[in-house]
Amino acid sequence: MNHMEPLTPGNGRVKDARKLSRRSVRSERRLFLADGPKAVQGALGVDGCVVEVFATPAALEQYHHLLAGAGTVTLVDDRALATLSDSVTPAGVVAVCRHLDLPLDQVVRPTSRLLVICADVRDPGNAGTVIRTADAVGADGVVLAGSSVDVYNPKTVRASVGSLFHLPVALCPEPGAAVAAARQHGITVLAADAAGEVDLFDADLSGPSAWLFGNEAWGLPPELAESADARVAIPIHGRAESLNLSTAAAVCLYASAREQRASADPRHG
Amino acid sequence: MNHMEPLTPGNGRVKDARKLSRRSVRSERRLFLADGPKAVQGALGVDGCVVEVFATPAALEQYHHLLAGAGTVTLVDDRALATLSDSVTPAGVVAVCRHLDLPLDQVVRPTSRLLVICADVRDPGNAGTVIRTADAVGADGVVLAGSSVDVYNPKTVRASVGSLFHLPVALCPEPGAAVAAARQHGITVLAADAAGEVDLFDADLSGPSAWLFGNEAWGLPPELAESADARVAIPIHGRAESLNLSTAAAVCLYASAREQRASADPRHG
Numbered sequence: 172m173n174h175m176e177p178l179t180p181g182n183g184r185v186k187d188a189r190k191l192s193r194r195s196v197r198s199e200r201r202l203f204l205a206d207g208p209k210a211v212q213g214a215l216g217v218d219g220c221v222v223e224v225f226a227t228p229a230a231l232e233q234y235h236h237l238l239a240g241a242g243t244v245t246l247v248d249d250r251a252l253a254t255l256s257d258s259v260t261p262a263g264v265v266a267v268c269r270h271l272d273l274p275l276d277q278v279v280r281p282t283s284r285l286l287v288i289c290a291d292v293r294d295p296g297n298a299g300t301v302i303r304t305a306d307a308v309g310a311d312g313v314v315l316a317g318s319s320v321d322v323y324n325p326k327t328v329r330a331s332v333g334s335l336f337h338l339p340v341a342l343c344p345e346p347g348a349a350v351a352a353a354r355q356h357g358i359t360v361l362a363a364d365a366a367g368e369v370d371l372f373d374a375d376l377s378g379p380s381a382w383l384f385g386n387e388a389w390g391l392p393p394e395l396a397e398s399a400d401a402r403v404a405i406p407i408h409g410r411a412e413s414l415n416l417s418t419a420a421a422v423c424l425y426a427s428a429r430e431q432r433a434s435a436d437p438r439h440g
Numbered sequence: 441m442n443h444m445e446p447l448t449p450g451n452g453r454v455k456d457a458r459k460l461s462r463r464s465v466r467s468e469r470r471l472f473l474a475d476g477p478k479a480v481q482g483a484l485g486v487d488g489c490v491v492e493v494f495a496t497p498a499a500l501e502q503y504h505h506l507l508a509g510a511g512t513v514t515l516v517d518d519r520a521l522a523t524l525s526d527s528v529t530p531a532g533v534v535a536v537c538r539h540l541d542l543p544l545d546q547v548v549r550p551t552s553r554l555l556v557i558c559a560d561v562r563d564p565g566n567a568g569t570v571i572r573t574a575d576a577v578g579a580d581g582v583v584l585a586g587s588s589v590d591v592y593n594p595k596t597v598r599a600s601v602g603s604l605f606h607l608p609v610a611l612c613p614e615p616g617a618a619v620a621a622a623r624q625h626g627i628t629v630l631a632a633d634a635a636g637e638v639d640l641f642d643a644d645l646s647g648p649s650a651w652l653f654g655n656e657a658w659g660l661p662p663e664l665a666e667s668a669d670a671r672v673a674i675p676i677h678g679r680a681e682s683l684n685l686s687t688a689a690a691v692c693l694y695a696s697a698r699e700q701r702a703s704a705d706p707r708h709g
Binding site: 308333419421 | 569572576606674677681682684686689698
């Protein structure tokens, strides 16, 4: 640990790290910011992920067990920390991390049982929540495809609550390539589609599956939905027109996990 | 429709409506703001709900079919509309609405099949998303209990995507009173609890049920969880510690709806 004076917002290293709030800078440097103790803990759990940790003196004291694993911690004052944090009430600790995304073929694999492909998901909170849910349900990985939000957006990192550091994630400009890769491995691609021909609770979900989710406002492009093995609708019984994307994903993923486990262990189901 | 000059931000009626961004003013006047065409459409569908509609000239043209049902529309300029909207990109139409919440005994009823009780849910987006999901799943109503966020918070209204206007909602300062009311009617109260003794997919969900959800960070107070008929855990198969509240609610509610419909119609399930 260093014992120098906390750095101020004008310090060159702080200013340099702050530039990672811009997607273009994140992409160019292949770095991003993990904000708060949960994210920093997740990042420290991945070998070689953390480049630098910034903490306020108060946070260093509060999280000293966690930060003991960080090696060097750079002390910053509250104002400098706030410039690195996207949070309204910064927790006092931010890590500069290396990008974690893997090539598509390391996420969509012959042995994958349950995958998520997000096509053009734009809300950073939704993307992070889908990653968190995919982790909770025991999925093998998530592909953020097409014009989806940057997975290293601070809101996405925060909404994933550490799961970005647990779960294999691939980025794929062309959603069709992710669908094709899954189908090539015999993984059934299920397009979540409010106008789908199959009811979620009538669908056969027991085999290896990749769920395909579209944009929050306009759903999946028709040709992409058609490229899936089936288009599956969550039944809407009331007067709501639709579900929020991340809640829809949770309902689909848990339906799949339940079926897969029931077929693996006939006592459940 | 009026054909006067659009009102500016300094106009008295605009300033008066703007005060509804404060919870204390909303509570005192029993009014709130519905922002955007979907919310305004929902509000116009409820007899006597809408007090006044503000729209920009462009929105009046774009949404004239919708606003034809509004009777009088007060034209405001873009800047005035923006002061009434919580949205980063206001859609140009905002309605002043009367509060919609019902007494507890009109939401928790002897005939209720599926209810939601939120205790101390603090995030406005989560509360609105839970209302939207409860509507989608065909639930009979939602109780926002304890220190839960104001259901008339603009972010809650927006996240409900119109469902606040479809679904009976009660406010109940004491969560225990809502639990007691449900149990008195023979409705099984299921506490969503990560440490619960029953796995969601092993639970008997076929009868009339009220789901009880707690705070995003600290869950349910132990004595409240104990007052439920069962404490039910969503299985976590991966490394995520928990689920987002609104996604957890969606998984629980759809599990219940599925079981209830399967027991009503043995062809499904």
